[in-house]
Amino acid sequence: MTGKKTALVVRGGWDGHQPVEATELFIPFLEENGYDLRVEESPKIYADADYMAGVDLVVQCMTMSAIERDEFEGLRTAVENGTGLAGWHGGIADSYRNTSDYLHLIGGQFACHPGKHSDECSGEQADNYVPYTVNMLPEAADHPITRGISDFDLVTEQYWVLSDDYIDVLATTTQKVHDWDPWHREVTSPAIWTRQWGEGRIFVCTPGHRVEILQDSNVRTIIERGLLWASR
Secondary structure (H helix, E strand, O other): OOOOEEEEEEEEEOHHHOHHHHHHHHHHHHHHOOEEEEEEOOHHHHHOHHHHOOOOEEEEEEEEOOOOHHHHHHHHHHHHOOOEEEEEOHHHHOEOOOOHHHHHHHOEEEEEOOOOOHHHOOOOHHHHOEEEEEEEOHHHOOOOOOOOOOOEEEEEOOOEEEEOOOOEEEEEEEEOOOOOOOOOOOEEEEEEEEEEEOOEEEEEEOOOOOHHHHOOHHHHHHHHHHHHHHOO
16 A cells, blocks of 8 residues: 555546646646646546546546537545545536536636727737736735735636535635626625535635636635645
8 A cells, every 4th residue: 555645637528728728737736735647638537437436536637529428427426425626727627517416516607708809909819818806805914825825816707616615715806897897886706615415525726717817826826725635
């Protein structure tokens, strides 16, 4: 027996979120913290009940895409039995849009990322990059994921999230209102949250559009801590 924990990285979906490069950023961290790693390029592995029973942490970076019923049920069962589930941005909060039970498991779903005025848009990803603040909540002051981290600013996609009140929110972000927007007041969404599901823990960080955002010192620290917190 090695005494090591097991982490499963499931990555793929939309290439714009750099699923390979993004997950490779955190694999050395997990290895340094005593995890044996397995990497899969689809959610098919979730249907392997015998394997999933021994997984301590699932790191998912799978934007959109689809999941089969047996795959989803395998993931949910593993989490209910104590496997941690963690991820960032669209890799966890915009996965498997057609599977409502997955949205229920995660507790928050990407709705949109309002960007620049149409006159400023060029058709590039940067059309959706806006300056915004991640606001830490009082509950985050002593949480092991966010302890010592103050409000911080980013220029990237700002997720407008649809969520339920069974998530434990550590940080929020507030969408501004512009003259051209159809909404008429600011909208605050969860930006970082956790969720207890059965015996398992779920961690979600909505910042993380591309590697350069994941390399931000605050974002990276929060995600690294979140991976360890979620793990069995």
